[in-house]
Amino acid sequence: MTTKSREIRLARRPVGMPKPEDFELASVDLPAPRDGEVLVRNHYMSVDPYMRGRMVERESYVPPFAIGKALEGGAVGEVVAAGKGAKFAVGDFVQSMWGWREAFISDGTGLSKVDPKLAPIQSFLGALGMPGLTAYAGLLHVGALKDGESVFVSAASGAVGAVVCQIAKAKGCYVVGSAGSDEKCDWLVKEARIDRAINYKKEKNLDAAVRAAFPKGIDVYFENVGGAHLVAAINAMNVRGRIAACGMIEQYNNTEPTPGPWNIIMTVPKSLRIEGFIVSNYFHLLGDFYRDMGQWIAQGKMKWRETTLNGIENAPAAFLGLFKGENFGKALVKL
Amino acid sequence: MMKRFVLARRPDGVPKADDFRLESGAIPRAPDGGIVIATTHVSVDPGMRSRLSGDSYAAALALGEAIESAGIGRVIESRNAKFNEGDLVSGALGWTTHLAHPGKGLLKLDPAFYAGAVPPTCAIGMLGVPGLTSWFGVHALSDLKPGEVFLVSSAAGPVGATAGQLAKAKGARVIGIAGSDAKCAWLIDELGFDAVINYRATPDLGLSLNAAAPEGVDVYFDNVGAEMLDQAIRVMRPHGRIVISGQVAEYNAASPRGIRHVPDFISKRLTMRGFVVLDYAAQFREAQAAMAAMLRDGTLKFREQVVEGFENLPAAFIGLFSGDNFGRCLVRVG
Numbered sequence: 001m002t003t004k005s006r007e008i009r010l011a012r013r014p015v016g017m018p019k020p021e022d023f024e025l026a027s028v029d030l031p032a033p034r035d036g037e038v039l040v041r042n043h044y045m046s047v048d049p050y051m052r053g054r055m056v057e058r059e060s061y062v063p064p065f066a067i068g069k070a071l072e073g074g075a076v077g078e079v080v081a082a083g084k085g086a087k088f089a090v091g092d093f094v095q096s097m098w099g100w101r102e103a104f105i106s107d108g109t110g111l112s113k114v115d116p117k118l119a120p121i122q123s124f125l126g127a128l129g130m131p132g133l134t135a136y137a138g139l140l141h142v143g144a145l146k147d148g149e150s151v152f153v154s155a156a157s158g159a160v161g162a163v164v165c166q167i168a169k170a171k172g173c174y175v176v177g178s179a180g181s182d183e184k185c186d187w188l189v190k191e192a193r194i195d196r197a198i199n200y201k202k203e204k205n206l207d208a209a210v211r212a213a214f215p216k217g218i219d220v221y222f223e224n225v226g227g228a229h230l231v232a233a234i235n236a237m238n239v240r241g242r243i244a245a246c247g248m249i250e251q252y253n254n255t256e257p258t259p260g261p262w263n264i265i266m267t268v269p270k271s272l273r274i275e276g277f278i279v280s281n282y283f284h285l286l287g288d289f290y291r292d293m294g295q296w297i298a299q300g301k302m303k304w305r306e307t308t309l310n311g312i313e314n315a316p317a318a319f320l321g322l323f324k325g326e327n328f329g330k331a332l333v334k335l
Numbered sequence: 336m337m338k339r340f341v342l343a344r345r346p347d348g349v350p351k352a353d354d355f356r357l358e359s360g361a362i363p364r365a366p367d368g369g370i371v372i373a374t375t376h377v378s379v380d381p382g383m384r385s386r387l388s389g390d391s392y393a394a395a396l397a398l399g400e401a402i403e404s405a406g407i408g409r410v411i412e413s414r415n416a417k418f419n420e421g422d423l424v425s426g427a428l429g430w431t432t433h434l435a436h437p438g439k440g441l442l443k444l445d446p447a448f449y450a451g452a453v454p455p456t457c458a459i460g461m462l463g464v465p466g467l468t469s470w471f472g473v474h475a476l477s478d479l480k481p482g483e484v485f486l487v488s489s490a491a492g493p494v495g496a497t498a499g500q501l502a503k504a505k506g507a508r509v510i511g512i513a514g515s516d517a518k519c520a521w522l523i524d525e526l527g528f529d530a531v532i533n534y535r536a537t538p539d540l541g542l543s544l545n546a547a548a549p550e551g552v553d554v555y556f557d558n559v560g561a562e563m564l565d566q567a568i569r570v571m572r573p574h575g576r577i578v579i580s581g582q583v584a585e586y587n588a589a590s591p592r593g594i595r596h597v598p599d600f601i602s603k604r605l606t607m608r609g610f611v612v613l614d615y616a617a618q619f620r621e622a623q624a625a626m627a628a629m630l631r632d633g634t635l636k637f638r639e640q641v642v643e644g645f646e647n648l649p650a651a652f653i654g655l656f657s658g659d660n661f662g663r664c665l666v667r668v669g
Contacts, residue, residue, distance in 0.1 A: 053602065226597055240614075248598045257565075262593030264560060265582045267609025274607045276600030 002029040003039060006312045007070040007101035014055055017253045017323060022055075023316040026070075030105055033083040037107050038094075042077035042335045045099035045312075046125040047319040048159075052252040074130060075099035076114060076121045088113065095124050102312055102335050119297070126159050126330035127304045128293060130279050134246060135163035135222075136289045137282035142244040142275050143220040145171060150214055152233055153177045155224035156197065157184040159330035160246060162304050164222045165194045167292075170301050176213045178206075178229060180325040187328075191303050200229070207232040217241070226250045231261045237270055245276040253323060305329025337362045339401045339431035340648055346387050348587050349656045354387070355402065355430075355649045363435035365412045370438050372408035374428050376641075377648060378459045379664040380404065381655045384586040402430040402648075405459040407444075418443065425458035430648050432668055452630045460493060460663045461630060461637050462623045464612055469497035470622045471615045472578045473505070476608050477554045479576075481506030484548050486567060489558035490531070491518035493637065493663035494580055498556045500526055500635050507554070510547050512540075512563065514658040521661075525636060534563070535658075544570045554578065560585045561592040568596040571605055579609035587656060638662030 004027055011024040033039045051073055054065045065071055079092045080103075087108040088094060094111045098104045114124045126132065138160075139145050151168040155161045156177025165188065168175045175194040179185050185197035196213050203209040210218075210232040217238035223230060226248030233243065251258060266272065296302040307327040309318045315333045322331055336359055343356035365371045383404055386396045396403065406428030410418045415438040418424070426441040428434060442458060449455045453462070460466060472494075479485060485502035489495040490511025499509045499522070510530045511522045519531040530547040537543040544552075544566055551572035557564050560582030567577070585591040599605060615622075629635040640660055642651040645668045654660050 230597065245597075245600045248601065251598050257595035259595060260593055261597065262591045264564065264579070264593045265585045265591050267579045267607065268582065269609075269611060271610045271614055272608070274600060276602070276604050276606075278601065278604055281604065 001032050003032075003103055004028075005030050005101055005103040008312060008315050009070050010055060010065045010067050012067060013057060014052075014253075016255055018052065018055070018316075018320055020316055020320070023071075025313055030103055033081050033086065033105055035084045036086055037083045037105055038079045038086045038088050038111075039081040039103060039105055040077040040094060040096065040098070040111075041080045041103045042075045042099065042101065043093075044076050044122040044125055044308075045101075045315065045333045045335060046074035046129075047315065047322060047331045047333065048073065048131070049247055049249045049252060049322050051319065052323075071100040072097050073099035074125045075101075076124055077103070087111075093121050095129070100312075100315060118294070122306065122308075122330075122332055122334075123304075125332060126306065127163050127302065128290070131159035131330065132163045132293060133282065133286065133289050134279040135160045135167060136292070137279060137285055138244040138246050138277055139164050139167055139220065139222055141282065141285070142277045143222060143242045145173065145220050147172045148174075149219035150174045150216055150238070151176070151220045151222065152210065152214065152218045152236070153194075153222045153224075154200075154229045154233075155179070155247070155249065156188055156194070157192075157305065157328060158224065159304070161222070161224055162188075162192055162329060163302070165192050166296065166302050168220075169193055170296055170299075174216075176210075178210075178225075181328075184328060187305065207235055210236050220244065222246060224249060227258065227260065231263055234261055234263045234266050234272070237266070237272055239270050241270060241272050243272065243274040245274060249323065306332055308332045308334050310334050336360075337431065337433040338645055339429070341399050341401050342387060342396050344398065345395075346384075346587075348589065350384065350387065350587075350649070350653050352649050352653070357646070362433045365414045366435055366437065368415050368438065370410050370415050370418050370436050371412040371433060372424060372428060372436055373411045373433050374406050374408040374431060374668045375423075376407040376456055376459065377428070377430060377645075377666045377668060378405040378463070379642075379648070379651045379655060379666060380465070381583045381586060382581060383652070384656075403427055404429055405463055407455055407459055408434075423449070423455050425455075425463065432645055448627065452633075453627050456639060456665060457627075457630070457637075460639065460665075461497065461635065462626055465493040465663065466497050466626055466637075467615070467619060467622055468494050468580055468612045469501055470626060471610065471612055471618075472556055472580050473498055473501040474622075475615060475618075476578045476610060477502075477556065477576050479505050479507055479554050482508070483553035484508045484510065484551065484572075485554045485556065486510045486512070486544075486548065486552045486570075487556040487558070488512045488563050488567075489581070489583060490522055490528070491515075491638075491661060492558060495556070495558050496522070496526060496637065496662075497635065498580070499528055502554070502556075503527055504629070504634055510552070512559075515661070518661060521638070540566050541569060551575070556580060557582070559583050561588075561594075565594045565596050568594065568599050568605070571599065571603055573603045575603060575605050577605060577607040579607060583656075640664050642666045644668075 188197040221233040227250040423444040485507040522528040561584040
C-alpha cells in the first residue's frame with residue numbers, strides 16, 4: 001500500500017526576488033513504514049525568511065537546497081502509521097524539519113513530540129517554536145537585556161518580533177516596534193501592548209521617527225530588517241547599547257551588497273556591540289524557554305498572530321509573501 | 336613668550352594649515368593652588384580630527400580655542416603642595432608651549448618608573464591612550480585565544496603595532512596591514528608579525544587577505560573602517576570578533592561610507608564592538624604595570640617619530656592623514 005504525497009521542489013536557484021517559476025509541485029508515492037519507521041502526515045508547514053539563504057549555492061551555516069529536490073523546513077504533523085518498534089505511536093503529533101511536503105517516512109531522527117494540550121499544534125512552528133526561541137535567545141542572551149531598558153524591534157509584528165516585544169514588556173521595558181501597516185501597528189499597541197509603534201512605510205524620515213520615539217535612547221535593538229532601520233537604530237543607541245542581529249530581510253534578495261550602514265563610526269564613541277546570531281547555537285535554552293513562555297502565556301502576556309494559506313500548492317506563494325510584507329504574524333501553510 | 340595654536344575654522348576634509356592660527360602672549364602665572372607647565376612634547380593623533388568638526392562623534396571644539404591633545408611638560412611654577420618645580424607631568428595639555436593649570440587630572444611621572452626602556456614619552460604613548468587602547472582592545476574585547484588568527488589595520492601605527500605585539504604574546508598568528516614596504520619590513524623583522532600586506536602595493540586587498548589568511552580571520556582589530564573593514568568582514572571565520580578601535584578612513588569623509596557586508600554578521604555569527612578606552616579607566620594602573628614590564632623585557636617595542644619645533648605641529652597633524660608618518664608622532668617643543 002502506498003501513500004501519495006505532494007511536495008514542493010526547488011526548480012532553479014532564484015536570482016534576486018524569488019518567483020513562482022523557481023518552484024515546482026511534484027508527487028511521490030510513499031511506501032508503508034518498515035520496522036522502526038513512521039509515516040507522518042503534515043498538518044502545518046512553516047515558511048521563514050532564512051530559507052532564502054538556503055536557495056543560494058554558497059557556504060553557509062546550513063547546506064544549500066538541491067535543485068530538483070523537495071525543500072525543507074519546519075512542520076508539525078500526525079503519525080498515521082507506525083512500523084514495529086517505532087519510537088512514536090499512531091496519533092502522536094510530531095515536529096520535524098520535513099516541511100514543504102504533505103507526508104513523509106522517518107526513522108524518528110530529528111522528530112520531537114509536541115503536546116497539543118499546551119497550545120494549538122501550529123504554535124510549535126511560531127511562538128513556541130524556532131521563532132519564539134530566536135526571540136528569547138536573541139533578546140535575553142545576545143542582547144543581554146536588563147529589566148526596565150529601552151528596546152527597539154523591527155519587523156515587530158512578525159513571528160519573531162512579536163515575541164521579542166512581549167518578552168521585553170514582561171521585563172518592564174519601554175518598547176517601540178516598527179511594522180509596515182497601520183493594522184499591524186494597532187495590533188502591536190493594543191494587543192501586544194508595546195509603548196509605541198512606527199509604521200515605517202508612512203515615515204519619510206525613519207531616523208527622525210526613531211529618535212522621537214526614544215527620547216532616552218535605545219539600549220537594545222533587535223534587528224530583523226537591516227538597511228535604514230539599522231542606520232536609524234545606531235544613531236539612536238545609548239552608550240554601551242547592544243544590537244542583536246537576527247535577520248536582514250531587506251537584503252536577502254539583493255544580488256550585490258547594498259550600501260550601509262554608513263554610521264559604523266558611531267560604534268566607537270558609544271561603545272556599541274553588534275552581534276549576529278543563529279538560533280541553533282541556543283538549543284540549550286529550550287528548557288528555560290518553555291518554562292518562561294508557559295508562564296507568560298498563562299498570564300496573558302504573550303499573544304501572536306498567524307497568516308495561513310491552504311494547500312501545499314500555495315506554499316511558494318506563502319514564501320514569496322514574506323518578502324512583500326503581506327503576512328501578519330507567523331506565516332503558515334495548512335496541509 | 337607663550338605660543339599656542341587655536342582652531343581658526345572647521346576643516347573641510349583633510350585639515351589644512353590655514354585651519355589653525357598661531358597666537359602668542361605672556362607666560363601665565365600660577366593660579367591659587369595651581370601650577371604653570373612648560374610643554375616638552377605634544378602628541379599628534381588622528382582621533383583628534385573628529386573634535387575639530389561639528390559632527391556628532393564627539394563634542395566639537397569651539398573656534399578660537401586651543402587645540403586639545405595629550406602632552407608632557409615640566410612644572411616651572413607651583414602653588415600646589417603636590418607639585419614641585421621641575422616635576423614632569425602628563426595630561427591633556429593641548430597645543431601650547433605654556434599653560435596655567437589647576438593641578439587636577441594630571442599624572443606626575445615618577446622618575447624611577449619612567450626610565451630606561453620606559454622613557455617619559457611613554458606616558459602619552461605606550462602607557463597612554465594609544466597603548467591602553469591596544470591593551471583593552473586585545474585583552475578586554477577580542478576574546479583572542481592562542482592559535483587564532485589576528486588581523487590588524489594601520490599595523491605600523493602606535494595602536495596597531497602594539498595590538499599586534501600583544502596578540503603575538505597571546506600566541507596568535509598575526510597579520511598586519513600597513514601602507515609602505517618599510518613599515519611592512521619593520522613589522523616582520525622587528526615586531527615578529529607572521530604576515531603583512533602593503534595595501535598600497537596590492538591591486539586587490541581581498542585577494543591579498545585570502546592569501547595571507549587562507550583559513551580566515553578570528554579577530555580583526557580595526558583602525559581604518561570603510562572598505563578595509565568590509566574586506567575583513569568577508570574573510571572572518573564563524574564566531575569571529577571585530578574590535579573597532581578607530582575609523583581613520585572615515586574621519587575626513589564628508590559622508591562616511593560605512594560597510595556593506597552586514598548579512599555576514601548573521602551567517603557567520605560575528606560580533607563587532609566599538610569602545611573608548613576611558614571605559615576601562617579603573618584598570619589603567621594594572622595594564623600600565625603589565626605593559627611596562629613587557630617593555631623592559633623586550634616583548635613590546637615601539638617607534639617614535641619626533642618632529643622638532645612647536646611651529647611644525649599643524650604639519651605633523653596633517654601628515655597623519657597621508658599615511659606618510661611611521662610610528663608614534665610627537666612634536667618636541669622648545
